[in-house]
Amino acid sequence: MRTLLILTLVAFTLAACEREDREYRSNPVSAESNEKIALAPLSPGPGGPTEQRSGLGKDYEENAYHISQGQRFYVWFNCNGCHANGGGDSGPALMDDRWIYGGQIENIVQTIREGRPNGMPSFRGKIPDDQIWQIAAYIRSMGRNVPKAAAPGRKDDLSPGPAEQRRPPGEVIDGGQVSPSAQMPQ
């Protein structure tokens, strides 16, 4: 009886070994995930605008591996060139709670893929779809809009603030002020 108990306890510790699934190999056949995100609440006719979210977002923003890959690509693809470490520079800040084009992960994916007025370039065809999702998940982690356990615990470089994991949970307020690049004299 005692042996059985000990064996069960040992088996329980084994259950803790698998923290999360890591998917390295994206599907090579599918082109890009199909999001339809309306940016305006108005639409003609009844029922409001069409919104289509693929549900992929949860897989990315609750996964520490995807978020840490996003952190790597954020620098590799020069996002920090305009958005700095999330505090914003010529591009808007990413770590605050204001989102000009919506703060859900699908909105961020759309923003990266399509580009936005006043300087955000379109990365369609330049960044593979799964990497766009990973970057978007990392951007969500900047304002701690992802689970604490999944947010990055450290940076490779010096960081001006605490690691994403140690930031207080954030909220998302859609619609922000005009981006800094738009305020500059044109």
Next chain:
Amino acid sequence: MKRVAPLLFIVTLPLAGCQGWQSALDAQGPAASALAGMFWIFVSVLGTVWLLTMAALLLSLRRRRPAHADPLATDPRTERRMTITISIAIGLTLVTVIGLTGLSYAAQKALFSHKDGALTLMVTGQQWWWKITYEDEQPSRVFTTANEIHIPVGEPVLIKLEASDVIHSFWVPNLTGKMDAIPGRQNQLQIQADRPGVYRGQCAEFCGLQHAHMGMLIIAEAKDDFERWRSHQISSAIPPDDPERQRGMEVFLSKPCVMCHQVRGTDAGGKVAPDLTHVGSRRYIGAGTLETTRGNIAAWIIDPHGVKPGVNMPTIQLEPDEVQPLARYLEGLK
């Protein structure tokens, strides 16, 4: 005899490891020779000590003693003999330990004394490949390559080791011992090859998923060959002249490849993945993972995570008729 023969065979098998490809005991440079010499001295001295100790133990175990000896009885003659024996044993132990310490110290001095070398390389460990920059006083002669180091035979080469993400370790067993590459600091190491040849190196500090596939080649060649290689590597990629390779170049420049890879002489200027300017001239792709053939390049592009799961090279969207031109273009970047 029936049982001895296989046993002998098994005992002699490890000796095969002393030769050739990536072996610290097949020393091809001064640093590796110093290390291999140390290894053999330590093995023979300590092996002898072990054999002597075992023999003494066996002798004392097998020695007959009187049936009813008094354990407390002392005999002055035996006592003296025992004192002398133990003194000699302690003396020998001290000589061995001090001697080996001295040897080890002398070998270390030889290992870490740097001669002035004509050639300085910056080697940056990255997950999971090696970025290699040949430094030069003239900025126009500085160039970057990946995973394949060419050095002139018989000349000391200074290697500055850095890492961009996690700790890696530079290890080319035939030429030198290990040296860690640590983010945020620079370690220096000198290598020299006494004979021309191709020596394999490997990351020797666990650095993540594909640590095992983080290899490199050191190619030691005559000074003339090395200079010819270097002046070729400095040059930009030659633009393709046949239509299929031109199409391959268009594909390369319009796809995500350019976000990370550089081909000097084109618009592709990414700096975070291996420089592909002369990728076709290197013997392996994927940091010593696959031989450089057109088929392997195509396989690597189509399914990098099948070859090297977790690698930072993504799976990209390619039309079927784009693969062959792209692979041909890259293969032709000699």
